Amino acid sequence: MMTGIRVSLLVASFALAAAAHGADLAAGQAKAKEICQACHGLDGNSTVADYPKLGGQYPDYLSKALRDYKSGARKNPIMAGFAGALTAQDIDNLAAYYASQPPVLARKY
């Protein structure tokens, strides 16, 4: 019984650690340079009105958007092409990278 609890706690703590430290910012930046920068900017501060600013956005929102573009749940011909080529790890890295950029977005009432 106790062992079972200990094992579950161990598994849970590993899962949490993976979620918190699974993203690689340097790899995210490299991927951003490769495919995102042209439209969204390397710092996420897009200057084109049709392309959203990403800098400082919540990483879980960014990764959700990329997953939805990849799956087709969110439809956009441009983003479908880019997101479709990303792995789950790429998505985590990119989301963490853009979230870590100087925030151009702010919560607003």
Place this chain on the structure above:
Amino acid sequence: MTRSLAIALLLLLPALAFAQTPAQPAASAGDPVKGREKTRMCEGCHGIEGWRTAFPEVYRVPKLGGQHEAYIAAALKEYKSGARSHPSMRAIAGGLTDDDIANLAAYYAQGGVKTASQ
């Protein structure tokens, strides 16, 4: 001579048109003051730091302040038409007129964080 000049101009045209696109500031079609009056349905989620939507997935709802006006308006229109799916956003955007959408986009586009590059 005239012909090669004409060809050169023709070749330059797309480049000129492209160069002008980002230079034109997005015309603000909406009224941010009227937009502010419509935010009661928005602030319950977007006005709370780190607020998470719980269905169908758990993630923090996006920050809107300072986002491009055109992008916010496009997102609301996609929610309204059903092209972009989220149950709450579909319901809320479904009740907005085109003017409401333009006004809300104008309101949220203001108030971002200014950076050195802006």
